Amino acid sequence: MDTTYEPLIKFIKRIIDLPDTEVAKVLQLFKPVRIAKGEYYIREGQVPKKFAFVEKGLFRYLYINNKGTEFTKNFIPENSFLSAYSAMISQQPSRMFIEALEESYIYEIHYHDWLKLKKGHQCWDKLLITILEKAFSVKETRERDLLLLEAQERYEIFKQEFPTLEKRIKQHIIASYLGISPISLSRIRNKTAS
Structure with a gap:
């Protein structure tokens, strides 16, 4: 420190x-x-x-x-x-x-x-x-x-505001921030990746 x-x-x-x-x-x-x-x-x-x-x-x-x-x-x-x-x-x-x-x-x-x-x-x-x-x-x-906003839009804003966090925290925490289930977040990520 x-x-x-x-x-x-x-x-x-x-x-x-x-x-x-x-x-x-x-x-x-x-x-x-x-x-x-x-x-x-x-x-x-x-x-x-x-x-x-x-x-x-x-x-x-x-x-x-x-x-x-x-x-x-x-x-x-x-x-x-x-x-x-x-x-x-x-x-x-x-x-x-x-x-x-x-x-x-x-x-x-x-x-x-x-x-x-x-x-x-x-x-x-x-x-x-x-x-x-x-x-x-x-x-x-x-x-x-x-x-x-729809969940997809909230996810995009999250990535803009916190560009490094996806690699630093677990998926269920991101989902709880977005107000969706981890399964819904997986779907959004898969859709974004394709």
Whole structure:
């Protein structure tokens, strides 16, 4: 793991002007953590107290119904923030799981430390607004796609948005993201290949 924090600092600096004094705080408050493949970063029912930046690896947001069926909400690859944010800010139990699909390396900050960081400099508000605007846009587009597009079209969009993921994750996880069965996904793949 890159303990220089370079990927995190670079990511933040692409979005905001980050003063050196704030870089020092990042180095102090964000902690490097390794998450094993299959481990949950957040579990349903847990009140989230931290969030993280993904340096290396892959996560998914998912729901599991009372029959044990999994529904993948989204994928969180490298150079993304990872959070059950609405549950964290309301200090309510999370309704979703966040699962590591690969061995992953993250930089994690406690929510209490994040609030202190935000109060200390206005640049953090700009970072937060930018990240939340992007997340809202992704959520809105995904909801529209699930409601209006055929499975084949959703699969094509998935391949465009996540060009490397088909080789990194199992077919049933992709199917749960697309809202179809693994058998339907196989048919779509076969049709696309021919």
